[in-house]
Amino acid sequence: MPSFNFSENTIALDDWNQLDDTGKRNQAAASILVVASHSGIENLGSDLNKFERIIITSTDFNDGRIFSIGRQFRLLGFPGRLTAVGDILPDQYFPLKSCGFDDVISLDSDAINGIVELDHSSSLVTVGNQLNGDSESRFSVGNNQ
Amino acid sequence: MMYNYSIHDQQKVNQRVTEFRNQTSRFLAGELNDAQFRSLRLMNGLYIQRQGPMLRVAIPYGELSSNQLRGLADIADSYDKGYGHITTRQNIQFNWLKLEQVPDVLGELASIQMHAIQTSGNCIRNITCDHLAGIDSNEVEDPRPWCELVRQWATMHPEFIYLPRKFKIAFSGSANDRAAIMAHDIGLRLVRNEINEIGFEVYVGGGLGRTPVIASKLKSFLPKSDLLTYLEAVLRVYNLNGRRDNKYKARIKILVRAMGIDAFRSEVEKVFLNLTPQSLLNKPIDIEDIKSRFKTGLPFPVNPTARKPDVAEREKYTRWLEKNTHATKFRNYKSVFISLKHHERAPGDLSSTEMRFVANITEKYSSGVMRTTHTQNLMVPLVHENDLVELWRSLSGKDLSNANIATVQDIICCPGIEYCSLGNTTSIPIALEIQNRFNDRQELEALGDIQIKISGCMNACGHHHIGHIGILGVDKKGEEWFQITLGGRADQNLKIGERLGPAVDRDSIAGVVELIIRHYLSHRLDKNEDFLSALERIGIDSFKEAVYA
Numbered sequence: 051m052p053s054f055n056f057s058e059n060t061i062a063l064d065d066w067n068q069l070d071d072t073g074k075r076n077q078a079a080a081s082i083l084v085v086a087s088h089s090g091i092e093n094l095g096s097d098l099n100k101f102e103r104i105i106i107t108s109t110d111f112n113d114g115r116i117f118s119i120g121r122q123f124r125l126l127g128f129p130g131r132l133t134a135v136g137d138i139l140p141d142q143y144f145p146l147k148s149c150g151f152d153d154v155i156s157l158d159s160d161a162i163n164g165i166v167e168l169d170h171s172s173s174l175v176t177v178g179n180q181l182n183g184d185s186e187s188r189f190s191v192g193n194n195q
Numbered sequence: 196m197m198y199n200y201s202i203h204d205q206q207k208v209n210q211r212v213t214e215f216r217n218q219t220s221r222f223l224a225g226e227l228n229d230a231q232f233r234s235l236r237l238m239n240g241l242y243i244q245r246q247g248p249m250l251r252v253a254i255p256y257g258e259l260s261s262n263q264l265r266g267l268a269d270i271a272d273s274y275d276k277g278y279g280h281i282t283t284r285q286n287i288q289f290n291w292l293k294l295e296q297v298p299d300v301l302g303e304l305a306s307i308q309m310h311a312i313q314t315s316g317n318c319i320r321n322i323t324c325d326h327l328a329g330i331d332s333n334e335v336e337d338p339r340p341w342c343e344l345v346r347q348w349a350t351m352h353p354e355f356i357y358l359p360r361k362f363k364i365a366f367s368g369s370a371n372d373r374a375a376i377m378a379h380d381i382g383l384r385l386v387r388n389e390i391n392e393i394g395f396e397v398y399v400g401g402g403l404g405r406t407p408v409i410a411s412k413l414k415s416f417l418p419k420s421d422l423l424t425y426l427e428a429v430l431r432v433y434n435l436n437g438r439r440d441n442k443y444k445a446r447i448k449i450l451v452r453a454m455g456i457d458a459f460r461s462e463v464e465k466v467f468l469n470l471t472p473q474s475l476l477n478k479p480i481d482i483e484d485i486k487s488r489f490k491t492g493l494p495f496p497v498n499p500t501a502r503k504p505d506v507a508e509r510e511k512y513t514r515w516l517e518k519n520t521h522a523t524k525f526r527n528y529k530s531v532f533i534s535l536k537h538h539e540r541a542p543g544d545l546s547s548t549e550m551r552f553v554a555n556i557t558e559k560y561s562s563g564v565m566r567t568t569h570t571q572n573l574m575v576p577l578v579h580e581n582d583l584v585e586l587w588r589s590l591s592g593k594d595l596s597n598a599n600i601a602t603v604q605d606i607i608c609c610p611g612i613e614y615c616s617l618g619n620t621t622s623i624p625i626a627l628e629i630q631n632r633f634n635d636r637q638e639l640e641a642l643g644d645i646q647i648k649i650s651g652c653m654n655a656c657g658h659h660h661i662g663h664i665g666i667l668g669v670d671k672k673g674e675e676w677f678q679i680t681l682g683g684r685a686d687q688n689l690k691i692g693e694r695l696g697p698a699v700d701r702d703s704i705a706g707v708v709e710l711i712i713r714h715y716l717s718h719r720l721d722k723n724e725d726f727l728s729a730l731e732r733i734g735i736d737s738f739k740e741a742v743y744a
Contacts, residue, residue: 110439112234112317114357118434121354121476125469139227141218141235145353148476 060105063089066097075100087116087136091123098128106151108136117149124150133165143168197258197564198343198488200308201480207351208305211312215239216298223295238318238356240311241297245616248292251314252304254567256324256342256366257285261554261563266307268550274300279550281535281543283607283658284363285323285567286314290614312350317358319349319430323365325373326568329491330576332524335385336393338366340486341422347479348423354476355430359437360445362430363402370687374569377401377410377689378661380447381429388416395422399429399459400451403655407691408448411456413463419482421467423475428467432459493525494562496579504584514636515587515598520578527580533573533590534597534605538630541623542608543571552593560586569658570607572600603645603712604630607658611651611668618651620668620675620701625649628705633712645712645726646685661685663726664708665692675701681711681738682730696739707742714741 061080069075075097083101085091087108098104104123108116120132133153134146143154147168154166200208215235222232240251252267267287271277274296275289282288292300304310314321322342329337345364349355355362365379376382382398395417401410417425433447436454451459472478479485504512520529533553535543545553557565557575560582566574578586590596599605606629609615611622626649633639648662659665665680677699680692699707712726718737719729730738 111231112357113439114317114355114359114434117354117357118431121431125474139231139235141214142357145351145356148353 060084063091067093085119087113087119089119091119091126094126098123098126098130101128101130103131103133104128105133105135108134108138111137111139111142117145120146120149120151140166197260198255198339198485203480204347205305205308208308208310208312211239211310211351212298212301212305215301219295219298234316234357237316238313239297239301240314241294242315243294243616244290244614245612245618246290246614248294248297249614250289250292250297250300250311251282252279252287252289252309252311253314253321254285254287254309255346256322256328256339257326257566257568258339259565259567261558261565263307263309264550264554264557264565266303266309268547268554270300270303271547271550273303277548278544278546280541280610281545281567281571281573283569283571283609283656284321285326285569286321287567288610290610313356315361316356317360317362318356319352319358319362319364322346322349323363323374323379323569325367325369325371326566326574327373327521327523327530328366328368329489330523330525330528330530331369331371332522333371334368334524335387336368337489338368338383338385340482340489341383341385341395341419342366343485343489344422344479344482345426347485348426348475348477350477352477354427355434358430358434359439360442360447362433362447364426367687372685372687372689375658375661375685375689377687378403378407378658378685379410381426382410383422386416392416392418394418397425400448400456401689402446402448403658403660404446405443405653405655406446406448407655407660408452409689409691410448411451413456413460420472423479424470424472425463425467427470427475428463431466432462436462491525491577492562493528494560494577494579496581497560498579498581498585501581502584504587508584508588511591511596511598512584512587514640515596516583518598518602519596519600520583523577525577528577529580529583531575531578531583531586532568532600533575533595534599535572536599536605536630537594537597538604538627538634541610542606542626545573549593549595552589553595556586556589570605572605598636599639601644601646602639603633603642603647604639605646606630607646607648607662609649609651609657615651615656617654618668619653619670620651620677622649622651622657622666622668625666625668625677625704629708632705632709641722642712642716643722643725645715647708648683648685658685659683660691661689662692663730664711666704666708669698671698677701677704679707679711679742681735682727684727693735695735696743699742710742711738714738 060082063085082103084105131152135155138156218235221227242249275291280288328339363379364381365374365376367376367384378401384396386396397414398410399413438444519532561575606626608626612618646663648658649666650657650659651668659667661683667678679695683692684690
């Protein structure tokens, strides 16, 4: 599983919004934007193209805003990778995929630095190994839409 | 004829069964904690109640086949105590399941094209509908295909399964609202515009519970083609902006009130303008395909000529005909209500034996399709007039011909504290006590339509706010007391009842309700002045004086 160091090239949405002119934003080196699931993103507009990855954080698996924010980013035309980070159940991987997410880092994941990739080439999301270490067992969710 | 699953529908419910079986196993193995499993099981209609797990099975917009009803009877016998309970949202509940057996129950439901998906939890719940949909002569259009369209779109919708709170949608096809749409998070009424196009009047932010609110009009005319994109816009605005800090302030009615309807509308329109049908997630099948599955096939009469009641039967039959049947838009066909309100039965309950019986007679005298109503009764939509006497005799043989539809005995009642962990007080015994005070048939007829609704707690599952006489159970220092409201309405002129006065104790409540009704009888102008009209004319203070003097 690939691991990522999110401290480099990363900027939080609040900090990005404080770069209040286009010049500063163009100069910003960050390629990863971090957004909390309760954030408003309407003002990002064309800035989205500057980022290769947007990370959306969620502190409570019951908080469904992460799904709508993911959808909003895709409807706004964000072409890069969307990553969900936080308190996320494996049972939520498929709806996250459907809402446009590419990856999930769950706080419960045994692979602490690992990312679950939501495979867009398959109609199923399969989480292997992470739940009980058994390489034969799989937890599959999804539908054939 | 009712909607039959497509291959895709069946795959979806099968997949959900597999998923929930996995989730239950993980929970029982300690791999999911209570909080995690709670969200997941609620999405599958599973509550943990006082007596044990309770499963709420979806009956989409109240339509049920005879085969499905037999399947529910089998489940009641195999997994429960041999009966089920019809709810005020047209679903059916089983109260005595074992947790580890619930995946098996869901598997059996899937085999009869049924499920419990999203009947609870913070998601879009069962879509409900006017029980006379498709057969009422005053209908603008049959709302059932649109209910089915929204059901398919809403079921396991990836974006809207972790909403701030539950979300209820109801449809009406006519100006006569028999689905209480104005008491729903979204109410949709089919209407014609000035150029005779048919579309939807959209209402938002209605609800009962702790803070009863009548819905506000969101859009006067929504073209049919925009229904799902508009709903997506409403749900997205709600999902992003609804409160999550306090579950008692998390419904959309609170958000609409906080923002104001104009600002809320503006936010919805902003989102809506950027949506297209092509961008929808969870696309349902084509509406014309859905409509084709709802074509009404009129059942052939069993009897070539009309049967007549015997002399000894005439009075009872005539009473039943008047109270429990309803004219339809099809000449020679009536809809037949089967009352589940009886002084020896919890309102809305029916046994597995009765389920199989109703399934059989629905096949014999109709087209094998029946409906649940939000008043917790059953209805057979179409029966030829030639067959009514025979049908009545069959129902009478099983004590299911109680001629009390839309009378003071037709009480809506939640399960109450005996079954529900949220309940503050009993409710079913109160309903039975009140019913027993009005057993005289002539008096029952003389009273006319008086709608009594009873809730055992503030969550208002018994719809007490919109009863002509509403009864709310409250806990006062460990004792059961009951607040009374008068003047509520559940129709197109939806109205929240007005509180009568101080709460009444458990021993007195049935007697007080009788007092209220007799006060109406003694003060009405004549038999044509109904309860609500008399209340409006003489005022609530008159009733207050009678009760608290």
